[in-house]
Amino acid sequence: MSEIKTLEPKLLWQWFDQICAIPHPSYQEEQIATFIVNWAKQKGFYVERDEVGNVLIRKPATKGMENRQSIALQAHLDMVPQANEGTKHDFAKDPIQPYIDGEWVTAKGTTLGADNGIGMASTLAVLDSDNIPHPELEVLLTMTEESGMEGALGLRPNWLKSNIMINTDTEEDGEIYIGCAGGENADFEIPVNRIHNTYKHSYQIILKGLRGGHSGCDIHTGRANAIKTIVRFLANLQQSQSDFTFTLAEISGGSVRNAIPREAFVTICFNGDASILESAVKNFEVLLKAELAIAEPNLTFSVVSKDLPQNIFDKESTARVINTLNALPNGIIRNSDVVENVVETSLSVGVLETQDSSVNATILLRSLIESGREYVDSLLLSLANISGSKVILSGAYPGWEPHNDSPILELTKTVYTEILGYAPEIKVIHAGLECGLLKKIYPNLDVVSIGPTIRNAHSPDEKVHIPAVQTYWKLLTKILAEVPVK
Structure with a gap:
């Protein structure tokens, strides 16, 4: 009682x-x-x-x-x-x-x-x-x-x-x-090829403290999606630090399809100077705290040393996962012309998991109109075709x-x-x-x-x-x- x-x-x-x-x-x-x-x-x-x-x-x-x-x-x-x-x-x-x-x-x-x-x-x-x-x-x-x-x-x-x-x-x-x-489920599978790990260093990058919330009712609030945010960092690291070569071992985030993910984690391996990574993480946290000061006042972005994994993604798989997830649409696609102050079409990447041979994103699409849902279906199918991935659409409801x-x-x-x-x-x-x-x-x-x-x-x-x-x-x-x- x-x-x-x-x-x-x-x-x-x-x-x-x-x-x-x-x-x-x-x-x-x-x-x-x-x-x-x-x-x-x-x-x-x-x-x-x-x-x-x-x-x-x-x-x-x-x-x-x-x-x-x-x-x-x-x-x-x-x-x-x-x-x-x-x-x-x-x-x-x-x-x-x-x-x-x-x-x-x-x-x-x-x-x-x-x-x-x-x-x-x-x-x-x-x-x-x-x-x-x-x-x-x-x-x-x-x-x-x-x-x-x-x-x-x-x-x-x-x-x-x-x-x-x-x-x-x-x-x-x-x-x-x-x-x-209405809504629809989308399961996006990015294939990966694993190789034996020969790198000297392994670190886990951790994003926590985001507000999360309902992936429909809160999609317009500007709250950060932990999965998309940590992938944004990886893309930035890959693009801006040409002298820092790394590969992925594991990436994950979120826990349920219909909630905005509050946490995300990625393990990377490399041979270079660890201080480059630590500095990049610290600088990105400063950027996020300034950019999301109102929407995400409690976020933390950190990096810790981790035991070396036996297997890692190869170079091509690492690039494919980062680029595909960075390009994966998320959030508001269109606001309604008919109903004032209401989102018409959106999608939210709710869960990300690393499997033996793929990285799988679990996505929930929402739209007031069927053509809006069909448009997002088309976006996901095109991205899957470009990246050599697979998308499974299921459970559509009106x-x-x-x-x-x-x-x-x-x-x-x-x-x-x-x-x-x-x-x-x-x-x-x-x-x-x-x-x-x-x-x-x-x-x-x-x-x-x-x-x-x-x-x-x-x-x-x-x-x-x-x-x-x-x-x-x-x-x-x-x-x-x-x-x-x-």
């Missing part, structure tokens, strides 16, 4: 505390799904799982609400697993440790999982409550949203009865979302096209205005909500997305605003009470 169980609304926070206690990173949601299914059975609710593991729970209308339209509440079961350096946390086994920090709830050294744990907690709290008026209710909890929306992609057709849905995955108080970007004539949007706007005292903002988000996929399977769904303020999602700095959770709860429960008649 943690201190957050004392917060209001108590039932929601009690459920969130329970969610934090059960490990549920992407691809490891079985424990929490089983817990929820068993709880629903004990409560006497209809509960079922589909072929990919999504959970559907139904609760009859409260007394006097039987003639209202049925409504579905939707959240995803998984969370993004990210931990600070030095924090020992096994996301498959260890509970998240939430605590109150002023007006916020955050976690000790890890992601909090408020994305989408608060939304999930709110749906379960509605099911659990005996005094919240609501029509016939469905709660849909989807699998593995954060790593490719696999639950939404495999959702069983003809399963949901409702034509109205509230998605609970928005992260800003006072806003209603009616559209989102965006959610906004519609302003939605009845649930009008109801949500009206209720939100009553609660806030002013009109909420209607927005489109450059992130992957499941709504587009859900509407592809259930085209008649009328959907909005709402949620409380969450900052720094997908990073260990993640936090959720306590007063915003209270506002969100008032909004959600009032909408349920005012759903129109059939």
Whole structure:
């Protein structure tokens, strides 16, 4: 039991505390799904799982609400697993440790999982409550949203009865979302040839302390991508220090596809004067600290001696890896002409790993329009062709096209205005909500997305605003009470 169980609304926070206690990173949601299914059975609710593991729970209308339209509440079961350096946390086994920090709830050294744990907690709290008026209710909890929306992609057709849905995955108080970007995974493989190491020196270059964040919602903030930044240094070293010859032994960075990487590491081998490398690293840190003083105030760039590896990249492979990764597009490709102050198309290099015969970059593409995604596909394919690399595109999912004539949007706007005292903002988000996929399977769904303020999602700095959770709860429960008649 943690201190957050004392917060209001108590039932929601009690459920969130329970969610934090059960490990549920992407691809490891079985424990929490089983817990929820068993709880629903004990409560006497209809509960079922589909072929990919999504959970559907139904609760009859409260007394006097039987003639209202049925409504579905939707959240995803998984969370993004990210931990600070030095924090020992096994996301498959260890509970998240939430605590109150002023007006916020955050976690000790890890992601909090408020994305989408608060939304999930709110749906379960509605099911659990005996005094919240609501029509016939469905709660849909989807699998593995954060790593490719696999639950939404495999959702069983003809399963949901409702034509109205509230998605609970928005992260800003006072806003209603009616559209989102689609996405696609890209795995970029750069081939390398290894040779026996005959160099005398081996050093590891380390970039740490970057802010990271959500690779969609934070892509416009100017935060540095650790992978791209460390490769920038290598390209600079290669181009400016003609008398300093080096080769790569290993390069890595990031940990999940959908987070901006906060750390990156590279091991290089050489015969020359180590002071040249040390000076170059020190000078580049000064450059970065000046260039990124506001966006990345806590970055550190350092170099340490390392044991000599047995095998290294040959000269051609070293040049190919550095040049290809340096040329690999990253960040905003285009801003939207249709939706003001929204990114249209972007991509983020999320993870970089060194394998026996390749260096593999894991990339997430996002776009509000299909042609934007196809353009980035073309960029990656061209770069792969030029560099002798391979790119595998997979898991494409559609965006959610906004519609302003939605009845649930009008109801949500009206209720939100009553609660806030002013009109909420209607927005489109450059992130992957499941709504587009859900509407592809259930085209008649009328959907909005709402949620409380969450900052720094997908990073260990993640936090959720306590007063915003209270506002969100008032909004959600009032909408349920005012759903129109059939």
